Amino acid sequence: MKRAMDGNGNQAKKAKDTDLFGRPLKKNGSWESKDNGDLMIFTHDECEGRAKIAAFDMDGTLIKTKSGKVFPIDCRDWQLLFESIPSELKKLSSDGWKIVIFTNQKGIQVAKVDRNEFKKKIEAIVAKLGVPVQAFVSVAGGRYRKPCIGMWEELKLRNDGVEIQEAESVFVGDAAGRHKTTIRSKKDHSFADRFFAANVGVPFKTPEEFFGKSKSEEPWGPPVFDPKHLFKDGIQLLEPEDAPLKSEKPEIIVMVGFPGSGKSTIAKWLAEQNGYKIINRDTLGTWQKCVATARSHLKNGDSLIIDNTSPDKESRQRYVDVAKELGIGCRCFVMNCDMEQAQHNIRFRVLTDNTAADISSMVLRIHKGKYVEPTVEEGFQQVVRVNFQPKFQIEEHEKLYKMYLID
Numbered sequence: 307m308k309r310a311m312d313g314n315g316n317q318a319k320k321a322k323d324t325d326l327f328g329r330p331l332k333k334n335g336s337w338e339s340k341d342n343g344d345l346m347i348f349t350h351d352e353c354e355g356r357a358k359i360a361a362f363d364m365d366g367t368l369i370k371t372k373s374g375k376v377f378p379i380d381c382r383d384w385q386l387l388f389e390s391i392p393s394e395l396k397k398l399s400s401d402g403w404k405i406v407i408f409t410n411q412k413g414i415q416v417a418k419v420d421r422n423e424f425k426k427k428i429e430a431i432v433a434k435l436g437v438p439v440q441a442f443v444s445v446a447g448g449r450y451r452k453p454c455i456g457m458w459e460e461l462k463l464r465n466d467g468v469e470i471q472e473a474e475s476v477f478v479g480d481a482a483g484r485h486k487t488t489i490r491s492k493k494d495h496s497f498a499d500r501f502f503a504a505n506v507g508v509p510f511k512t513p514e515e516f517f518g519k520s521k522s523e524e525p526w527g528p529p530v531f532d533p534k535h536l537f538k539d540g541i542q543l544l545e546p547e548d549a550p551l552k553s554e555k556p557e558i559i560v561m562v563g564f565p566g567s568g569k570s571t572i573a574k575w576l577a578e579q580n581g582y583k584i585i586n587r588d589t590l591g592t593w594q595k596c597v598a599t600a601r602s603h604l605k606n607g608d609s610l611i612i613d614n615t616s617p618d619k620e621s622r623q624r625y626v627d628v629a630k631e632l633g634i635g636c637r638c639f640v641m642n643c644d645m646e647q648a649q650h651n652i653r654f655r656v657l658t659d660n661t662a663a664d665i666s667s668m669v670l671r672i673h674k675g676k677y678v679e680p681t682v683e684e685g686f687q688q689v690v691r692v693n694f695q696p697k698f699q700i701e702e703h704e705k706l707y708k709m710y711l712i713d
């Protein structure tokens with residue numbers, strides 16, 4: 307008992323002062339932590355601000371597992387991706403580049419990876435590379451996670467006042483959206499590194515391209531979704547173009563669309579412009595309450611927008627039936643927004659509104675699975691498509707929306 311208690315205290319101290327192999331630790335830099343540990347930053351003692359940054363992803367770019375598994379079995383399960391990496395980084399460092407690592411490590415947040423062990427892993431990797439390195443470790447899913455650029459913004463604050471020349475810098479990563487080819491047995495798991503570089507505005511290379519293992523540019527892409535493509539002139543809000551925004555007589559508009567497809571944004575705008583009342587299941591709780599509230603508004607002579615996802619006939623029929631019963635019109639407004647755009651919007655919403663809940667891609671897939679295209683045969687007077695017309699009050703929000711947010 308006595309031994310265990312002493313052992314606990316002593317071991318904690320001992321563990322701090324030893325490396326992953328239990329050897330006395332030679333400290334080569336210091337750690338800081340931001341936003342309750344969502345971001346961890348390691349700065350080597352000899353790091354200095356430089357205008358040119360040579361930045362690297364970590365797993366699959368500088369190191370790979372020793373075990374051959376996709377994910378390391380523990381923090382000792384690593385080896386250099388290429389033997390030449392330390393000498394190449396030393397050359398870059400002596401040629402005036404600052405060496406930086408940007409790594410996504412959500413495993414720490416979900417407690418699959420021990421935070422302190424991981425810190426030691428970074429220290430060991432930096433020691434092996436043999437150059438001054440600054441390493442940014444994104445632990446959570448927010449603005450620090452690539453392809454979002456929060457880690458690069460933090461780098462700018464830690465560059466000793468030296469302005470970074472993005473166009474002269476480089477970011478190297480293996481999440482590059484590459485195809486399966488004769489020499490690549492699997493396609494890349496994501497585009498996060500390539501998109502991160504594009505969002506920051508730095509040239510991008512894969513490890514094979516940068517370390518000279520591939521003579522030509524590796525085939526990749528195209529991205530499944532590119533937000534910049536949504537910013538086109540001359541797109542009408544409604545299709546058909548002559549569909550009225552407001553009906554002269556009381557009516558029900560049933561919105562249909564993925565979570566995050568922009569239904570509430572349009573509904574709020576229509577309500578402000580035309581004085582329609584909004585019915586929303588997230589606020590009212592159940593569809594029964596939605597129908598009851600709808601009835602009481604209609605009795606007051608108001609028009610309504612049903613701001614629910616309504617993917618199937620059944621969820622829409624309730625309102626068609628109420629409209630029929632009360633002898634008023636019922637139109638269906640379908641958001642022209644696919645799953646990838648909805649995912650992008652959800653990410654954007656979480657990044658710009660800290661009260662907004664994240665919605666998993668599983669919820670989006672369920673919606674897709676249930677979806678039945680609305681038709682006039684269901685009892686609608688008209689089925690109207692609503693196109694995405696980007697509108698932003700805040701310039702920074704428009705800049706963010708145009709970035710790649712989904713890896």
Ligand SMILES: Nc1ncnc2c1ncn2[C@@H]1O[C@H](COP(=O)(O)OP(=O)(O)OP(=O)(O)O)[C@@H](O)[C@H]1O
Pocket residue numbers: 563564565566567568569570571572615651652654655656694695696697698
């Ligand atoms: N036309 C637009 N211009 C700019 N941003 C938009 C536009 N439409 C939607 N967005 C943004 O996309 C995100 C999702 O939109 P919104 O909340 O309206 O979707 P929703 O379909 O109502 O989602 P949910 O079903 O989850 O409530 C929000 O951050 C919103 O600001």
